[in-house]
Amino acid sequence: MFRVTLVVIAALLLAALPRVAHAEPPGVVGTAANLVREAEPRADGVRHVDSKAMVAALKALNVNTYAYPMAGDNHHWTDLRDEFLPLAAAAGIDVWVLVAAPSQTCCVSRPHRHDYVAWARDIATLSKSHPNLVGWSVDDFGYDLRTFTPAYVGQMRAAARAVNPSLKFIPIVYYAQYTDAFIAEHVPLLDGVIFPFWDDPVRDTSWTWSLSYQVKQLAARLPGTPVYVMPYAYPLSHAAQSPTVSYVEAITEKALELVRTGELAGVVQYKLPYMPGTSGWTRPATGNLAHTGDGRLSFVVQAGTATRAGMWCAATRKAQLVPGATRRTVSFWHRDDRGPGDPAGYHVKQLLLNGRVVWERDVAADQDAWQRATIDLTAALKGAASATLQWRLYERKGVANYFTDTRVDDIAVTGLRLSDPGVEDAATWTAGLTRRGGPVYCSAQVHHQDYGAEVSARVAELYAAG
Numbered sequence: 001m002f003r004v005t006l007v008v009i010a011a012l013l014l015a016a017l018p019r020v021a022h023a024e025p026p027g028v029v030g031t032a033a034n035l036v037r038e039a040e041p042r043a044d045g046v047r048h049v050d051s052k053a054m055v056a057a058l059k060a061l062n063v064n065t066y067a068y069p070m071a072g073d074n075h076h077w078t079d080l081r082d083e084f085l086p087l088a089a090a091a092g093i094d095v096w097v098l099v100a101a102p103s104q105t106c107c108v109s110r111p112h113r114h115d116y117v118a119w120a121r122d123i124a125t126l127s128k129s130h131p132n133l134v135g136w137s138v139d140d141f142g143y144d145l146r147t148f149t150p151a152y153v154g155q156m157r158a159a160a161r162a163v164n165p166s167l168k169f170i171p172i173v174y175y176a177q178y179t180d181a182f183i184a185e186h187v188p189l190l191d192g193v194i195f196p197f198w199d200d201p202v203r204d205t206s207w208t209w210s211l212s213y214q215v216k217q218l219a220a221r222l223p224g225t226p227v228y229v230m231p232y233a234y235p236l237s238h239a240a241q242s243p244t245v246s247y248v249e250a251i252t253e254k255a256l257e258l259v260r261t262g263e264l265a266g267v268v269q270y271k272l273p274y275m276p277g278t279s280g281w282t283r284p285a286t287g288n289l290a291h292t293g294d295g296r297l298s299f300v301v302q303a304g305t306a307t308r309a310g311m312w313c314a315a316t317r318k319a320q321l322v323p324g325a326t327r328r329t330v331s332f333w334h335r336d337d338r339g340p341g342d343p344a345g346y347h348v349k350q351l352l353l354n355g356r357v358v359w360e361r362d363v364a365a366d367q368d369a370w371q372r373a374t375i376d377l378t379a380a381l382k383g384a385a386s387a388t389l390q391w392r393l394y395e396r397k398g399v400a401n402y403f404t405d406t407r408v409d410d411i412a413v414t415g416l417r418l419s420d421p422g423v424e425d426a427a428t429w430t431a432g433l434t435r436r437g438g439p440v441y442c443s444a445q446v447h448h449q450d451y452g453a454e455v456s457a458r459v460a461e462l463y464a465a466g
Contacts, residue, residue, distance in 0.1 A: 027259040028228055028266025029463040030065030031058070032098060034278040035076070049079040050277070055087040057275035061456055062463035067096040067137060067268060070109035077111055085130040096170065097123050097136040101144045114147070120156040124163035134168060136160075137194060141171030142182070150185045157189055168192060170228065175200040175214055183221060192226035192265060197251065198236055199441070203302060205232045205243040206443035207435075208250045212258065219263040226265035229255045233455060234271035234280050240300045240405050242287065245448050246426035248272075249458045256462060272459060273452030281452035288447035291333045291370050291409035295423035295446040299393035301347060301439060303403035307395045311437025314352075314392030315408075315429055315444070317418060321387060325415030328381050330389060331374035336406040338363040346397050347404050352390040353380055360394075363404050370409075378415070387416055393440055 036054055037047040058066055068084060070076055080097070088095050100107040102114050112118040116138065127133040141148060148171075160167050168191035173182070175195065187193070195218060199207045211229070218227050231251040235242040248269070258264040273280040290296040297315050301307055321328070334349055344364040351359040351373075359375045381387055391408050411421040420428040429444035448454050 027264065028065045028094075028268060029256075029466075030063040030067065030094075030266070031061065031233070031269040031272040031274060032067035032096075032230065033069040033071070034234075034271045034273060034280075035069060035071065036275060036277040046073075046075050048075060049084060051079060051083040051087050053275065053277075055084070055091050055093065058088075058093055059091045061272070061274050061460045063093060065094045065096065065134075065266070065268065067098045069098040069100075069107075069139075071098075071100065071107050072110070074110045081126055081130075085126075085133055089130065089132040094132050094134045095130075096134065096168075099136065099138050101138050101140040102147050103143050104140055107139075116148075116152070117155050117159045120160040120169070121163060124160040124167045127164050127167050134166075135170050135191070136167070137169070138171045142173040142177030145182070145186075148186075150189060153186060153189045170194055170226075172196060172230070174198075175218075178218065178221060187222060187225055190225065192228060193222070194228045194230050194268060196230040196232070196270065197255075198232060198239070199438075202305070202438050202441055203236065204239055204241070204300065204441055205236050206241055206247055206298070206300075206445070207433075207441045208247065208254055210438075211251060211254050215255075215258050215263050227263075228266040228268050229258070229264055230268050230270050231255060233269040233459075234273070238303075240302060240403070241298065241443070241445060242283070243455075244426065244443075244446055245451065245455045245458060246430065246444070246446060248455050249462070250430070252459055252462050256466070260466075269459065272456065274456045276452070278452060283447065283449055283451045285449065288449075289405075289407060289445070290423070290447065291335070291407070293409075293422050293424050294448070295409070295426065295444060297391060297408040297423055297429065297442065298445045299349075299391075299404075299406040299408075299440070299442045301393070301395075301399065301402065301404050304401050305403075305439045306398065306400050307439045308398040308437060309395055311395040311398075311435075311440045312392045313433070313435035313440045313442035314390045315442055316388060316390040316432040316434065317429070319387040319389055319413060320417040321381065321384070322415050322417060326378075328377045328387075328413075328415030329374060330377060330411065330413050330416065331372060332391070332411040333370045333372050333409050334361070334407065335368070335370045336363040336366075336404055337368050338404055339367045340364060343402070346395065346399050346402055347406070348394045348396050349406055349408075350390075350392050350394050351375060352388075352392065353377055354384065354386075354388050355390075356380075363406060381415075389418070393442065395437070395440060 170192040426444040
């Protein structure tokens with residue numbers, strides 16, 4: 001009896017102790033779209049979705065969720081039902097169905113086209129026999145609120161819940177679309193939102209620093225609503241550059257940190273090229289805009305983007321002084337896509353030494369070709385203890401619509417030491433990027449011809465780590 005009493009007391013004491021924190025299961029980690037068809041048509045004359053190869057590649061990517069796009073003919077629906085869902089279930093992969101919005105003239109989802117009540121009902125019905133079908137989404141939902149009124153979304157919700165109350169509706173809504181009215185009228189009808197990140201309002205896939213701010217804003221404005229970020233692993237329309245391996249790795253790392261802190265519910269890459277045959281798996285050599293090698297610095301103002309005088313973006317590096325050197329110089333190659341026929345006095349390329357401009361050139365000064373600049377720093381560094389070099393694009397006057405992509409590459413120094421002067425390692429340069437004024441942005445762009453293989457390997461490692 002005494003022994004039993006001791007056991008009970010010990011159990012009560014253990015129950016009263018603070019619980020040991022165990023690692024929570026990861027949030028959603030996945031990718032969307034990029035269906036792959038079989039190489040040859042079957043007996044019915046159709047090249048069906050290659051479900052077996054896709055699921056194997058997705059499993060190797062370490063995803064737990066895949067957003068399956070209804071982007072083509074009726075066989076996408078039957079392939080989902082008959083082949084993809086069972087294979088994904090065996091691999092431990094949950095599935096969301098992604099349906100096109102009315103405004104997406106490129107794509108019409110079949111069989112129900114723009115009858116979203118029918119989509120809700122049939123996806124819910126399918127989910128009853130395939131429990132790994134856990135949700136569905138409408139792409140570009142926020143652009144079609146004339147269609148998706150609160151009343152109509154209520155009908156969609158009711159149709160799905162009448163069949164399967166646990167099926168989630170998680171539409172795609174861009175950052176600027178979270179108005180007070182949308183939050184008040186639409187969000188209560190949703191089971192979560194997918195938030196595509198593109199550095200809004202700048203529209204680029206090179207700058208990562210605004211992600212944390214935007215996610216924290218959404219978390220504060222949407223308490224209790226799961227938010228899933230959608231980074232762009234695939235080129236964003238109307239953006240100057242395609243995502244690089246370094247960018248996707250950095251944005252995924254940041255997003256997973258926000259998942260761990262509870263501010264995000266998950267990460268779903270947009271069209272990650274995760275296997276041969278997916279769009280964007282390889283990149284053409286013409287996409288390499290470096291002077292030599294694969295990397296360059298890039299300074300961009302987008303078309304149709306307003307800037308103000310004094311805005312800039314810069315890449316800053318510390319250079320070591322070689323003791324006893326009698327001459328100190330820096331040279332580099334620079335290029336932009338403007339020339340003498342374009343307006344001058346707006347975008348200016350500059351080099352700063354220890355915060356002072358020592359060289360500058362208007363983007364309209366030269367033809368669209370690589371030019372070499374050499375600057376003697378000997379006098380300026382006399383008696384100096386250090387040298388900070390800063391390449392930047394500076395707005396002398398604001399513009400309304402004056403695109404430029406200015407490039408710097410192949411830096412050479414005399415009497416100084418500078419690591420990675422050819423800009424071949426994006427991480428070396430990224431930590432030194434700063435900007436004043438969002439519309440002017442910059443990045444280290446490193447071309448990867450085997451983009452899909454390299455970016456998938458990086459994302460798979462991050463997803464495995466959770």
